[in-house]
Amino acid sequence: MAGSTIGTNFKITTWGESHGSGIGVVIDGCPAGLSLCEEDIQTYLNRRKPGQSAFSTPRKEDDAVHILSGVFEGRTTGTPISLIVVNENQHSKDYREIASYYRPGHADFTFDAKYGFRDYRGGGRSSGRETIGRVAAGAVAAKILKELGIEILTYSKSIGPITIDETRFDAAEITKNPLYMPDADAAAKAASYLEECKAMQNSAGGIIECVITGVPAGIGDPVFEKIDANLAKAIFSIGAVKGFEIGDGFAVAAATGLTNNDAFVTDENGSVTKETNHAGGILGGMSDGSPIVFRAAIKPTPSIASTQKTINKNGEEIEINIKGRHDPIIVPRAVVVVESMAAITIFDAMLSNMSARMDGIKDFYQK
Ligand SMILES: Cc1cc2nc3c(=O)[nH]c(=O)nc-3n(C[C@H](O)[C@H](O)[C@H](O)COP(=O)(O)O)c2cc1C
Numbered sequence: 001m002a003g004s005t006i007g008t009n010f011k012i013t014t015w016g017e018s019h020g021s022g023i024g025v026v027i028d029g030c031p032a033g034l035s036l037c038e039e040d041i042q043t044y045l046n047r048r049k050p051g052q053s054a055f056s057t058p059r060k061e062d063d064a065v066h067i068l069s070g071v072f073e074g075r076t077t078g079t080p081i082s083l084i085v086v087n088e089n090q091h092s093k094d095y096r097e098i099a100s101y102y103r104p105g106h107a108d109f110t111f112d113a114k115y116g117f118r119d120y121r122g123g124g125r126s127s128g129r130e131t132i133g134r135v136a137a138g139a140v141a142a143k144i145l146k147e148l149g150i151e152i153l154t155y156s157k158s159i160g161p162i163t164i165d166e167t168r169f170d171a172a173e174i175t176k177n178p179l180y181m182p183d184a185d186a187a188a189k190a191a192s193y194l195e196e197c198k199a200m201q202n203s204a205g206g207i208i209e210c211v212i213t214g215v216p217a218g219i220g221d222p223v224f225e226k227i228d229a230n231l232a233k234a235i236f237s238i239g240a241v242k243g244f245e246i247g248d249g250f251a252v253a254a255a256t257g258l259t260n261n262d263a264f265v266t267d268e269n270g271s272v273t274k275e276t277n278h279a280g281g282i283l284g285g286m287s288d289g290s291p292i293v294f295r296a297a298i299k300p301t302p303s304i305a306s307t308q309k310t311i312n313k314n315g316e317e318i319e320i321n322i323k324g325r326h327d328p329i330i331v332p333r334a335v336v337v338v339e340s341m342a343a344i345t346i347f348d349a350m351l352s353n354m355s356a357r358m359d360g361i362k363d364f365y366q367k
C-alpha cells in the first residue's frame with residue numbers, strides 16, 4: 001500500500017494490521033550514536049496501549065517492542081531501525097458480521113471502494129493499532145529532541161463539552177488521571193460525561209493540545225515545506241483527527257491586526273522574543289523561537305453499540321449493532337500519538353535545516 005511513509009530525512013514507514021501477526025515501523029535516517037534501548041520506546045508505547053482504563057478499549061495487549069535492527073551495543077548505527085510489536089489478543093470473530101457491511105464513520109466503505117477487497121479484521125490497516133509504529137518512531141525522535149533541549153507537552157484540552165480551566169492548569173496532573181487532562185476538576189467532570197456516553201452505547205470526541213518548547217528560530221523551509229504545513233499533514237494522518245490549528249487558529253478570523261500581531265521585544269539576554277504568541281511559534285512557515293502550540297480535534301469513536309443505519313455490500317439498507325471492543329473515546333490514547341508525530345516532524349525539519357547555510361556546511365566538513 002502506498003502512503004505508509006512520512007518524512008524526508010528522518011523517514012518512517014509504518015506497517016501491519018490490527019489482527020495480523022504484528023505491527024511495526026522502519027525508521028530510516030536516524031543518526032548513528034544515539035543511545036537507544038527497548039525501554040526508551042516502551043515508555044512511550046505504554047502511554048498508548050489499550051486496556052488501561054474504563055475509558056479505553058478492553059483489548060488486552062502488552063504492546064512489547066522488539067528492536068530488530070539498527071542498534072548495536074546500545075547505540076544506533078545509522079542503518080534502518082526496525083521495530084516490531086506482536087499482536088496477541090485478536091478477536092477476529094467480532095468482525096464476521098462487519099465483513100459484510102460498512103460501519104458508519106469507519107474506513108470499511110472507502111477501503112472496499114479503493115481496493116475492492118479488505119482485511120476487515122479489527123479494521124485492518126485503518127485500525128488505531130497502526131499508531132503503534134508512529135509512537136515507537138516518535139519515542140526515538142523525542143529522545144533526540146530532548147538531547148537538543150526540546151521538550152513536548154501534550155494533553156487532553158477538552159473531552160466532549162468539558163474543557164480544562166487554564167487557571168487550574170497543572171502539568172503534573174496529566175499522568176495522574178486516565179484522561180490525560182491537566183486539570184483534576186475537568187477530568188472528574190469528563191469522566192462522568194463519558195460514563196453517560198457509555199451507558200447510552202455512544203462515544204465522545206475532544207481536543208488534544210501540544211506545546212513544543214526549545215525549538216530555535218528558523219526551523220522549517222519556506223513554501224512547500226513549511227513547518228506548520230508539515231505538522232498539519234502529520235497530525236491529520238492520524239485516524240479520527242478532523243481539525244488542526246496553530247496558535248490562535250480559527251479564532252484569528254475574528255481578530256484584528258492589532259490584537260493578533262505579536263510584538264517583538266528583546267529579553268534581558270538581548271535575544272529576540274515576543275510579548276504574546278498568537279502565532280503559535282510559527283511565522284512564514286518557520287519556527288520563531290516561541291513555543292509551538294497546536295491543537296487537534298478528534299472525532300467520537302465510530303464503532304458504537306447503538307443501533308445505526310447503514311448498507312451491506314449488496315447495497316441493501318440494514319440496521320446494525322456493532323459488537324466487540326472499542327474505545328469509548330480516542331482522545332486520551334491519541335495524546336502520545338500526537339506528541340510522537342510532532343517529534344518526528346520537528347526533528348525531520350531540523351535535519352533539513354542543517355543544509356540551509358554555508359557556515360553550517362563548512363562547520364560540518366572543515367572540522
Ligand atoms: C489510538 C486510536 C484508537 C482508535 N480506536 C478505535 C476504536 O476502538 N474503534 C473505532 O471504531 N475506531 C477507533 N479509532 C478510529 C479509527 O481508526 C478511524 O476513525 C478510522 O480509521 C477512520 O478514519 P477517519 O476517522 O480518519 O476517517 C482509533 C483511532 C486511534 C488513533
Ligand SMILES: C=C(O[C@@H]1CC(C(=O)O)=C[C@@H](OP(=O)(O)O)[C@H]1O)C(=O)O
Nearest residue numbers: 050057059122123127128129324325326
Ligand atoms: C487494540 C487497539 O484498539 C483497537 C482500535 C480499533 C479501531 O478500529 O481503530 C478497534 C478495536 O480493535 P479490536 O476489535 O481488535 O479490539 C480496538 O480495540 C489499539 O489501538 O491498540
